[in-house]
Amino acid sequence: MADLKVRLHDLEFKNPITLASGTCGFAREMAEFFDPALLGGFFLKGSTLKNRDGNEYPRMAETAAGMLNAVGLQNKGVDYFIENIYPEIKDYDTQLIMNVNGSTVEDYIELAEKVNELDKINAIELNISCPNVKEGGMAFGVTCPGAEMVTREVRKVYHKTLIVKLSPNVTDISEIAKAVERQGADAVSLVNTFLGMAIDAEKRVPKLSTITGGLSGPAIKPIALRMVWQVANAVKIPVVGIGGIMNATDAIEFMLAGASIVQVGTAIFKDPMIALKIVKGLDEYLDRHNIQSANNLIGSLQV
């Protein structure tokens, strides 16, 4: 049994395997399958200040080795979360991280202030990379000035671990990573989904109500892995690796490339228990390679 504990800034994770925002609900949906304490953490479904109905149906299109989604941040708003969901999940023995989204800088600030008051939420993941909402969201994440501004303003009011989630829909993701690091981000997580499109040729219509959507799943893994590698080499803050992780080997590759922890997303839809299998697989790998601690794996790629 290797030591699976890892740190991300000043947060301790019992293992580096966590679930990605928008793919694990508010953790309680996963608790219907397994004990949440078995995982490092949960990045909760994206929250906004006010209720959002999200985009129209159809919001999903299957693609080769992945899927496009256009959910559009459907959620009942942060106050609903605080009153109705937080009490139910706050005592799960794992890291619970809020994924916050705004259309204006003021939205992000107000959200961060509210979440700052929640004892059992030790970090936020600032989503400046959602491709599925018209206003704001990705607009901040695709330019350095935009990303810097949101990070700087949120940093002023948020006093716990601040993770900024980066969009891959940019020319140079390391530049954005460096920009948010300069403004006080404690970590970066990447990647969010890639902007994509699917067409029903028979009906000659787009498959998504929004025409374009976010691509996730194994189809994006090599690109995500490359981006994590580039960013890990460009910044000093820790990196959270995301994108098409389907099994323990994928997770290990992201850690070798420099990720301190990883998030499993779309793979959950195929197998709700997948993250537990990945924890087990990681443990076996470390034993097999005589690596005492998962920490020693992070960024240990030999080049």
Place this chain on the structure above:
Amino acid sequence: MPKKFVADFNVIQNTALNKTNFLIKIQTESKLPGILPGQFVNVEIKNSQEVFLRRPFSIFEVDYKLNTLAMIVKILGKGSEKLTNIRVGDTLSLVYPLGKHFTKPSASDKILLVGGGSGVAPMLFLAKESGLPKQQVDIILGARTQADHINVQHYSDFATLHYSSEDGSLGEKGFVTQHSVFTQNLKTYDKVYACGPDGMMKAVARQAKLAGVFCEVSLENLMACGFGVCLCCIEPTTKGNLCVCTDGPVFNINELKWQI
């Protein structure tokens, strides 16, 4: 204690019911949880280049003694086609049990079950599980033509069977809603349940609404996860956008925003 499970089942039967519908029966080693009509499973399609996500199918039969489940799979596209090629002895990974069930009828209720296409599966399950005497349960099955109907004669133990077909080759000619049970007797039912193609369910819902009869339908929206985390399967309702996989698939027609 978990409420939902992921497990490999053993395929013990795969029978063609007609050209496009297959009865697949599977067995697990572990004890099955309680499963009610309307609930569904999400099935992995193995070894397919094209099919990435699982595919949802209604539960048709449950045997708690033998730990078996059955479903009726209609070939629609690449996933269902692949699934119907499965052989006895193969394994099938399921996420189960998913979704909410139909409202159980009360002992004095007279009910009408309307099934079209593979939508017959949950209707027959409901007929069997309703616990009502046969005289209180009517089933009407609709299809394009006789060859598309599934032989369900043995369900006459639980219900009175009626048929309709568009070409008149079996039962009354026309759509289910043109059948005499609809045109003459609809108001005599306490509850109407329907599962089938969208157009059929909407037509049933329209009639039920006009007659002022309680009516539940089971929706088949596209799904990614099947257990309420992706928010891809939503249906607009009077309570906002709800997930068909967790808040449904069964909905009372008064909750839906259908233009009927």
